[in-house]
Structure formats: structure tokens, C-alpha cells
Amino acid sequence: MTDNIRSLTSRLAEEPSSLAFLELGEALRQRGQLEAAYKVARGGQNRYPGLADAHDLIARILSDQGDLAGAFDAWSDALRLDPLRTSALKGIAFLYYRAGDLLAAVEHLERAAESDPDDESIPRALARIRSEARRSAPGPRPPDASEPAPPPSEPVPEEPTNGAGSESPFGALEEGEHGLLLVDSNGLRLGGTLTTSAEGEMGDRVAAQLAGLSREAARATRLLGLGAWHSISVETPEGQLVLSAPTAETVLLAVRDRSLPMARVGLLAERAARAARTWLEREA
Amino acid sequence: MSAAQTALDRVTRVPGVRGAIILSASDGLVVAEQLMDGIDGRAAAALAGSLVGRLTRAARSAGLGEPAFVQLRSEGGSILAAPGGQDVVLVAVAGPEANVGLARLEMLDAAGRFV
Amino acid sequence: MRALEPWVIDPLQTFLDESSARLTLLMTSSGQVVAQHGFSRSLDVMTAAALGAGIVASTDELARLMGATRFGALVHHGVRQSCMLSAFGTPRGRWIGLVVFGPETSVGIVQLFFDQMVEQLVTIAPREQAPAPVLAENFEGELNASLKALFGRQ
Numbered sequence: 263m264t265d266n267i268r269s270l271t272s273r274l275a276e277e278p279s280s281l282a283f284l285e286l287g288e289a290l291r292q293r294g295q296l297e298a299a300y301k302v303a304r305g306g307q308n309r310y311p312g313l314a315d316a317h318d319l320i321a322r323i324l325s326d327q328g329d330l331a332g333a334f335d336a337w338s339d340a341l342r343l344d345p346l347r348t349s350a351l352k353g354i355a356f357l358y359y360r361a362g363d364l365l366a367a368v369e370h371l372e373r374a375a376e377s378d379p380d381d382e383s384i385p386r387a388l389a390r391i392r393s394e395a396r397r398s399a400p401g402p403r404p405p406d407a408s409e410p411a412p413p414p415s416e417p418v419p420e421e422p423t424n425g426a427g428s429e430s431p432f433g434a435l436e437e438g439e440h441g442l443l444l445v446d447s448n449g450l451r452l453g454g455t456l457t458t459s460a461e462g463e464m465g466d467r468v469a470a471q472l473a474g475l476s477r478e479a480a481r482a483t484r485l486l487g488l489g490a491w492h493s494i495s496v497e498t499p500e501g502q503l504v505l506s507a508p509t510a511e512t513v514l515l516a517v518r519d520r521s522l523p524m525a526r527v528g529l530l531a532e533r534a535a536r537a538a539r540t541w542l543e544r545e546a
Numbered sequence: 547m548s549a550a551q552t553a554l555d556r557v558t559r560v561p562g563v564r565g566a567i568i569l570s571a572s573d574g575l576v577v578a579e580q581l582m583d584g585i586d587g588r589a590a591a592a593l594a595g596s597l598v599g600r601l602t603r604a605a606r607s608a609g610l611g612e613p614a615f616v617q618l619r620s621e622g623g624s625i626l627a628a629p630g631g632q633d634v635v636l637v638a639v640a641g642p643e644a645n646v647g648l649a650r651l652e653m654l655d656a657a658g659r660f661v
Numbered sequence: 662m663r664a665l666e667p668w669v670i671d672p673l674q675t676f677l678d679e680s681s682a683r684l685t686l687l688m689t690s691s692g693q694v695v696a697q698h699g700f701s702r703s704l705d706v707m708t709a710a711a712l713g714a715g716i717v718a719s720t721d722e723l724a725r726l727m728g729a730t731r732f733g734a735l736v737h738h739g740v741r742q743s744c745m746l747s748a749f750g751t752p753r754g755r756w757i758g759l760v761v762f763g764p765e766t767s768v769g770i771v772q773l774f775f776d777q778m779v780e781q782l783v784t785i786a787p788r789e790q791a792p793a794p795v796l797a798e799n800f801e802g803e804l805n806a807s808l809k810a811l812f813g814r815q
Contacts, residue, residue: 281701284701312677315701344683344763344765345763345765346741346763346764346765377741456608458609464607464608464609467607468604468607468608470607471600471603471604471607472604474600475600475601475604478596478597478600479597479618481593481679482593482594482596482597482618482625483618483620483621483622483625485586485589485593486585486586486589486590486593486625486639487584487585487622488620488621488622488623488624488625488639489620489621489622490620490621491618491619491620491621492619492620492621493618493619494601494616494617494618494619495615495616495617495619496601496604496605496613496615496616497613497614497615497616498605498610498611498612498613498614499610499611499612499614500609500610500611501608501610503601503604503605503608503610515604515608517608517610569769570769572767573767573768573769574767574768574769574770574773575768575769588769588772588773589773591769592767592769592770592772592773593770593773595767595769595770596766596767596769596770599767
């Protein structure tokens with residue numbers, strides 16, 4: 263055991279609530295002692311669930327252990343706490359790259375570059391991925407069967423791991439599920455799809471932007487003395503969005519182009535919210 | 547009368563509108579306000595600014611560009627927002643009986659003049 | 662988040678939850694730290710407290726020269742992070758808040774919930790006699806004791 267690890271271990275033993283777990287966990291990880299690193303990091307994360315550093319450390323350890331799904335979740339948590347965290351953006355970009363989703367990898371690296379323009383590794387990684395993207399066929403490659411299961415290519419599984427079934431929340435609607443998203447409070451997609459001809463499927467990306475929206479809307483109306491919120495309509499030059507909360511823990515997004523009047527989009531959203539509530543009750 | 551004051555006057559004359567604010571989008575701070583008693587302009591600017599910012603990111607990520615008009619409906623009324631140019635947003639707080647259609651037209655016209 | 666006095670915890674936690682502040686330091690006007698969130702090194706806390714108290718003292722003096730009342734808050738806008746310094750009265754004397762925040766929130770939100778936190782702190786602060794001035798010979802001991810508490814080394 264090196265002197266540094268010994269000293270950090272003593273410090274943590276004396277004061278279990280110290281932030282020394284971050285340095286110790288990283289030192290153990292770099293030495294390849296991943297089990298020990300994970301125990302230290304998890305202990306620290308339990309004490310400091312709101313510390314992005316802790317989630318970032320756990321993500322690096324899980325990535326080294328080959329648990330890519332766990333690493334993705336941990337880096338996502340780090341980003342939720344610190345949306346500009348470069349290391350988490352790079353980590354998730356790496357996972358997407360491993361899974362063959364080059365578009366998502368580039369997007370995350372571009373965000374990392376904005377956050378930390380001095381990090382020279384980012385432009386190098388971007389150049390490499392863009393070069394591969396130009397050479398490869400459009401869209402993400404199917405993952406190599408010999409690699410570990412690539413959860414980042416399905417960061418939100420079509421069959422959610424919360425125990426819900428395979429049926430779409432909007433399966434009963436005549437409009438189908440396109441242009442509808444059901445998102446949980448962590449910004450993860452529960453169902454529905456959102457695609458454009460230019461960008462392809464972007465439901466997961468949009469879902470991530472909706473994390474915490476319900477809480478923020480509730481806060482605004484509460485503090486301004488307007489009571490509970492029930493929907494948000496957004497008009498843009500390219501389309502219209504309606505957001506509502508089918509349950510306290512979910513947000514529904516309905517998107518349509520400008521050809522449909524906003525009030526009609528609102529009615530669609532209400533029908534979709536009823537369908538989503540029924541589906542959630544059934545799947546709970 | 548300044549352009550800001552003209553905009554606020556027009557919006558607050560709409561029946562049911564309890565107040566209007568012009569805020570700096572990036573800071574969530576009040577630039578100008580015209581509010582009835584009981585409405586906290588500073589809170590409205592900060593909260594509406596933050597919400598509009600979040601919705602702008604969501605709209606952009608959906609490939610729909612920048613929001614032109616936002617309505618947050620609640621039990622007790624609505625918060626209406628019309629982003630203009632130069633990093634400003636025009637926000638109105640409206641009661642449940644407000645003529646939102648008219649408020650929307652006035653706000654879109656006023657926000658268009660902030661470019 | 663760590664605080665020397667338990668009654669500070671709830672208002673400060675609410676502020677952190679609502680504002681999304683990255684770093685927060687509450688200190689007395691002499692730079693003695695009362696609570697901190699987000700700092701991982703005691704040296705950073707000490708330095709930030711000393712600098713923050715110094716900046717507030719300087720701007721108080723500037724306000725006095727200008728014939729103005731004290732400034733309510735100072736905000737420094739950065740490219741990736743911004744910083745707010747705000748001094749406020751409590752039954753325990755004048756305190757200073759130093760808040761570092763990023764573009765995921767706004768100065769309007771930070772100020773709104775900071776002021777709410779101040780109201781709560783003023784309301785719930787125990788009404789005790791002001792503590793005796795700390796003598797120089799006790800100062801280092803008091804400082805070390807505070808830092809140990811703030812970093813979990815009681």
C-alpha cells in the first residue's frame with residue numbers, strides 16, 4: 263500500500279464523513295483495486311448524495327469494471343447535479359462511442375468542449391469520431407456482439423427496468439406514440455418517440471432537458487400565488503409543444519408542427535396524459 | 547414614454563392581467579415592471595426567467611428553435627412569456643378570467659419591438 | 662453541507678436545493694466560517710472566507726465614501742461561474758454569504774432564495790448574548806476547531 267493510500271485510509275477511518283473518500287477512491291481505482299475503490303466511493307456517495315464528484319468517481323470505477331450501464335447512470339447523475347461537468351460529458355461520450363452512437367458521442371463532446379475549451383483531448387476526440395462518422399453508414403452501428411451489452415445505445419430501454427411492461431403508454435391512441443414523450447422526474451424516457459428527418463430519434467435527448475421541469479413549474483406557480491400548475495404551452499416558429507404532468511413523478515410532452523392549432527395540441531396532450539396515467543397505474 | 551413602458555402599459559390594459567414585467571433572460575432580474583399589489587416582481591422575474599430558459603433548451607433540443615410564446619397554466623391563472631431580442635423577456639401574470647388571446651397578441655407585438 | 666450551528670442547516674439546505682448553487686459559504690463579518698457547502702479543502706474555505714470578508718469590508722468603505730448606505734450584494738459575473746457576496750444582519754451579528762453558481766441557474770434565482778434564507782435565519786436564530794470578542798491567542802484554536810467541524814473532524 264502506498265504512503266498516500268495509507269494516509270488517506272487513516273484519515274477516512276478517523277473521520278468517516280470526510281471528503282477524503284474522493285481522493286482515496288480515485289487512488290485505489292488508479293491502482294486497479296476496483297472493489298475497494300467502489301466500496302469507498304459508495305460509502306462516500308451515501309453520505310453526500312448531492313455531490314457530483316462522488317457520482318463521477320463511481321462512474322469511472324464502474325466503467326473500469328465493465329459495468330457500462332451503471333457508469334452511464336452514475337455520469338447522468340453527476341450531470342444532473344452539475345450540468346457542465348466536463349468529465350461526465352466525456353465519460354458519456356465515450357460510452358456512446360463504444361455503443362456505436364457516434365452522433366450522441368459528438369453531441370456530448372461538443373458540450374464538453376463548450377464547458378472546458380482548454381481541454382485539448384476533446385477536440386482530438388471530436389476529430390476522430392467525426393472522421394469515423396463520415397466513413398461509416400448513416401446512423402448508429404449495431405453494437406458488436408462480442409462487447410459487453412451496450413446500454414448507452416438504449417440509455418432508456420424500450421422496456422423500462424422499473425418493472426413496467428413492453429406496451430407503449432400511448433398504444434391505445436389513434437395518433438400513435440410519435441411526437442409524444444413520457445418522461446420520469448430524472449429526465450429518463452418512459453415511452454413515446456420524437457424524431458425529425460434532420461436529427462433522427464431524439465427522444466432521449468429531449469427527455470433529459472425535461473428533468474426537474476415539473477418541480478420548477480410547481481415552484482413558480484406556488485411562489486406567485488397561482489396554485490398548482492397543470493400545463494405549459496410553447497409556441498416556436500417550427501412547431502408547438504405542450505407539457506403536462508400525468509402524475510407527480512412524470513412529465514408528458516406533446517410536439518406538433520404549426521399546422522395544428524395550439525388548442526388541438528392541448529387536447530391531444532390531455533388524451534395522451536389520460537392514456538399515460540392508465541398505463542402507469544397498470545404497470546405500477 | 548419608453549418602449550418598455552409602452553409595452554407594459556399595453557399588456558396590463560388587457561382584462562384580467564394583473565401585472566407585467568420585462569426581465570433580463572440570462573440574469574432573471576427585473577428591467578421594468580408594472581404590477582398590481584401582491585405580485586412580487588423580483589420573484590416573478592427570477593422564476594419566469596428560469597422556466598423560460600429551461601423551456602428554450604427543451605425546444606432547441608427538439609429541433610424547434612426558440613420559443614416565441616409560453617403559457618404556464620395553473621389553478622389560479624397563468625404566467626405568460628414572450629421572449630424578445632436583446633436577452634429580454636416580457637412576462638405577464640394573468641388571472642383565470644384573463645383574455646389570454648388578446649394578451650398573447652399584445653405581448654408578441656411588444657416583444658417583436660425589442661429586436 | 663456542514664454547519665457549526667444546527668439551526669443554520671435547514672434554511673441553508675433549502676437555499677441549496679432551490680438555487681442550485683455550486684459553492685456556498687456563510688461567515689461572520691470577521692471571516693469566521695459558520696457553514697459551507699461544496700468546498701473539499703479547508704484551505705479553500707479559509708481563503709474564500711478571508712477574501713470574501715475583505716471584499717465586503719472594502720465595499721462598505723467605498724459606500725461610506727460615496728455617502729451611500731451599505732451595498733446589499735455584489736455579483737461578479739464569470740464565463741463559467743459567477744459569484745455573489747451579500748452581507749446581512751442577524752441576531753448573532755452581521756454575517757456574509759458567498760455563493761458561487763453556474764449557468765444552470767441565474768443571479769435572480771440565487772438572490773431570491775438567498776433573501777428567503779436570510780429571512781429564515783433571522784427568524785430562527787437563537788437570541789443569545791453576543792459572544793465575547795475572541796482574543797488573538799484563542800483565535801487559532803477557535804479557527805482550527807471550526808474547520809474540523811466543517812469538514813467532519815470533530
